[in-house]
Amino acid sequence: MATTTAVQKRAQAKAEYDAFLAVCPSRHLLERISTKWVTLILSALGSGPDCTAEPRPMRYSELSRLLAGVSQKMLTQTLRSLERDGLVTRTVVPTVPVTVSYELTDLGLSLHQTIRHLKGWAETHMDDVLANRRRHDSAAA
Secondary structure, eight states: OOOOOHHHHHHHHHHHTOTTSTTOTHHHHHHHHTSHHHHHHHHHHHHTTTTOSOOOOEEHHHHHHHSTTOOHHHHHHHHHHHHHTTSEEEEEEOOSSOEEEEEEOHHHHHHHHHHHHHHHHHHHHHHHHHHHHHHHHHHHO
16 A cells, blocks of 8 residues: 655645645635625625526626625726636627626526525624624623
8 A cells, every 4th residue: 555645645635625725726716705795796696686686797887886885996806806717707898888797607606506695694694693792792891
């Protein structure tokens, strides 16, 4: 039986994408998709503000209005990174002025359900979390 070196183990783990290992590239993907703006953009593109509609393309200005508090710079950077990762497509229509819309790709749609459930969980359990924070903070004081 052959002995596996630490280097070989890391290489094998990297090939299997084990996010618990520091060398795993999937860890970087988890960092990217777990940000507030990525979560909200994917949720919005996947089902709109009420989470009941079907996925549809949205214009930049529509996303900007929907995502309260997002800066133009942050929205642009986040959409570009999602496009680079293949989660979103950007379509430019040569009108006056130019119309730009964003839509989830099949890969983005495959992530959408998880994101939608995460958003829903946060909204449903926010009162519980706030109550726990108050209890914890009053006990620590």
